[in-house]
Amino acid sequence: MNIARLLQRSASLYPDRPALRVGAQPWFTYGQLGARVAALAAHLRQQGIGPGDRVALYAANVREYLEALHAVYWAGAVTVPVNYKLHARELEYVLHDSGAALLLVSPELAPAATPVAPPGTQVLVLGAPAYEQAMHQPPLPVQERAPDDLASLFYTSGTTGRPKGVMQTHRNLLAMTACYFTDVDDVDARDAMVYAAPMSHGAGLYNFAHILRGAQHVVPASGGFEPAELLDLAQRVGRLVLFAAPTMVKRLVDHVESAGGPDGAPAVSGFKTIIYGGGPMYVDDLQRALATLGPCLVQIYGQGESPMTITALAREHLLDRAHPRWLQRIASVGVAQSLVEVRVVDAAGAPLPVGEVGEVVVRGETVMPGYWNNPEASAQALQGGWLHTGDTGSLDADGFLTLKDRSKDLVISGGSNIYPREVEEVLLAHPAVSEVAVIGQPDAEWGEVPVAFVVARAGAAPDSAALDAWCLAQMARFKRPRHYHWVAALPKNSYGKVLKTALRAGLADAQDS
Incomplete structure (x- = not known):
């Protein structure tokens, strides 16, 4: 099933619900968003983009990002989301390696990106007159894709320094979305997913769960992470959900503590869920965040090779101070998510006993089929049917995983x-x-x-x-x-x-x- 059907479903069921905000300002309803995506998909087809073709998206967090991303899926093509912080020369490698037929780029990045596009690669600037003209095309029906068809290529650097394209299928992304509901957070139509972290990475992957439930999506007016802006959105929009690196959580806590207010700190009740991941959260910082932000924190551990879905540390575990091993648990990355299995193994791949340190491996519906055009790296990463993460850690008797080190020197x-x-x-x-x-x-x-x-x-x-x-x-x-x-x-x-x-x-x- 094409993951674009999630948007098609919500556009049909909830056409009048607010879908997208820029800051607190409503921008599109689900009906409008679905219509724009179907029209842009038709334009892509007119430009020769069809099922299986790769389309790179090199853009900051802008209001067009979500519709451009889904138009690629809708047309049956493959998204290649590129971190907008990358240098143009790094973008050039991704475009060549993926064989991207089209580059979608935000206006401020176009001057640097356009010259490095390989010959034959089309360029379309988000929000430009040609882009808006594409919205007048007759809608294209959602193109059929099989569950194991490629949906996205996510480029992640390897230990050799050469970026590798992680192949993510429609099955992988749908399983990831199911895990979000079971292991991270339920979604209400009133929720507002705010994209303070790059939409090309983990934050953007959580759009699917919120689209499925007809919830709101918020692109900050700043386009990024500004604690004062987030606090304002929490109060004006409410029920904010965001994905944040631990350093972002720390900056938000610092701001809340320093901003003050009638009760010593501004209200944080407008934050529904803050999902942190992408690096270690130290116990002292976590305790401070829990005290300042309240019961809104959830942790996930994942990799591009198993997107956002290896383990999760639920808010109930973070808040269970009465548990005798509470401090050890909050120092962990939680337990295996519902649709995956997690083991800690020795150098030969044999499972290790509770408490012993070894490599973390994972298998399940979310795990990639391999790396793009790189069978050697694929075979090394997927030995014995398990994804070898390159991270070391240990499991306790209750299945909580504690990471110890990163064997790849990341x-x-x-x-x-x-x-x-x-x-x-x-x-x-x-x-x-x-x-x-x-x-x-x-x-x-x-x-x-x-x-x-x-x-x-x-x-x-x-x-x-x-x-x-x-x-x-x-x-x-x-x-x-x-x-x-x-x-x-x-x-x-x-x-x-x-x-x-x-x-x-x-x-x-x-x-x-």
Whole structure:
């Protein structure tokens, strides 16, 4: 079944319900949204876009995002959502690798994106006159797709630094939506899903559950995460639901505490559910958030390879302070979601006993069939029918999973994934750099930030500013190191492998002293 049928259903059942707001301002009803999506899908078909064709969406959080996304599904094509924070050169790789036939781009990104589009790739700017003209096309019926047909390609960097296209099927996305209702939150028509985090990632995936129930969708006027704006929307619109990285939750708590009010803090009753994930939430920060925001928090743990659906920590567990292992539970990422199985295994793939640390693996209806045009990486990730996450953790006797470390050295900064190898390759291309190692450094605001240990080439003078400019010209700003430590040599083992554990320990000792 084509996941676009969720919107078709709600547009037919609830044509007069408000579907989309920009800030607090109502924009479209479900009937209007469905009509625009069907017309845009017809335009895509006129441009030669049909079932199975890839359509990239490189856009900030704008009011057209939701309709553009669903028009691609409606036409039977495959969405390729691209993080709008990525550098144009990184976008170029995704467009080439996916073979995108069309690029949908928001106006402010078009000047950088259009020149990197491969020959033959069409470009349509959201909201431009040509885009609005497309809304006058006769509607296209929803195109039939089988459950295992490809619905989306989500690009995630691998340990090699080369982005891999995670193949997400209609079955995967429908199962993810079912898990939302059973494990994360029920949805009421009065709810308002607000997109404060990028719609190209986890926040955008939660649109399906809210469309199915005919709930509201809110694009902040700022297009992003602004605590004061969210608090205003919570009071003016009410029943807000949002997905947020732990650093975003922390910033919201800071704002609520500092804003004050008649009772010492502004009202937060307008927040129905805040789903946090994408990085570690430290116990002290979580306790503070529960005290400040009230019973609205839920945690999820997932990956693009099993979108938003490995485990969930329900609000009932977060609020059960009387449980003897409450502190251990809130430090976990919860229990397996309903349509998946989760194990912790050893190096041979054998399940480990309760309490022992190993790799987290998962299987079920949400797990991808593989990576786009990458059978070797697919076989490695899906050994024995289980998705090997690359994360290590342990399960307790009640099935609560606690993550211990990320075996792939992933740095998560503000909810965004940064793979050190990718940054290292950029730095190694600089003529002044001989060797480099990038690790994550704990940061109070962002959770982690990348830092680089650099060995200069003979005769080259250390110049951190030059490396910073080099990185900014090659990749997204959020990926570049925040600090450069110039060293005479990198610590290595007898095989010549850089000992990042030693770098982390040295960095921690330096911070302590």
